[in-house]
Amino acid sequence: MPLVEATTERIVEAEPERVYDALADYAGTRGRVLPEQFSEYEVREGGQGAGTLVHWKLQATSKRIRDCLFDVTAPSPGQLVETDRNSSMITTWTVTPAGTGRSKVVAVTTWQGATGVGGFFERTFAPKGLNRIYGEVLTALAADVEK
Numbered sequence: 001m002p003l004v005e006a007t008t009e010r011i012v013e014a015e016p017e018r019v020y021d022a023l024a025d026y027a028g029t030r031g032r033v034l035p036e037q038f039s040e041y042e043v044r045e046g047g048q049g050a051g052t053l054v055h056w057k058l059q060a061t062s063k064r065i066r067d068c069l070f071d072v073t074a075p076s077p078g079q080l081v082e083t084d085r086n087s088s089m090i091t092t093w094t095v096t097p098a099g100t101g102r103s104k105v106v107a108v109t110t111w112q113g114a115t116g117v118g119g120f121f122e123r124t125f126a127p128k129g130l131n132r133i134y135g136e137v138l139t140a141l142a143a144d145v146e147k
Helices: 016-024 029-033 116-145
Strands: 003-012 038-045 053-059 065-073 079-084 090-097 103-112
Touching: 003 116, 016 029, 016 079, 016 090, 016 103, 016 116, 029 038, 029 116, 103 116
Parallel strands: none
Antiparallel strands: 003 103, 038 053, 053 065, 065 079, 079 090, 090 103
16 A cells, blocks of 8 residues: 655744644644534543544544544654554654744654555645645644734
8 A cells, every 4th residue: 555645834933942832732732723524522541642542523524534543742852743543544643843933743644545546646635635624723733823
């Protein structure tokens, strides 16, 4: 099965620590910044960074809904990794400095895609759709931390 990858990034006008703390705040900020494609958001364990177990449904298209249950780890400073127990999906969030009072936030999502013709369409169109969705997340995150 081929690996499918979607990468979304944004410069945020806030210190990296503030941005990272907001991203890691599954009990508060994360639920607030999710767009309409996310539903049934629920923190099941933890709520702050590593050790969090969080659930949501992601409606990537009108016919495609993923039931996600993510284990959150923080393997290095400025990084959060969400690993889905229900699929091969992994999203890695990385926050780095981007000048004084600015941060670069990058979300990279990977999963094992389908093969054949369906896989071709998945590799072609799914990353674009996911980039749009995570672009909305990053826009809302920026609005939240830049106030």
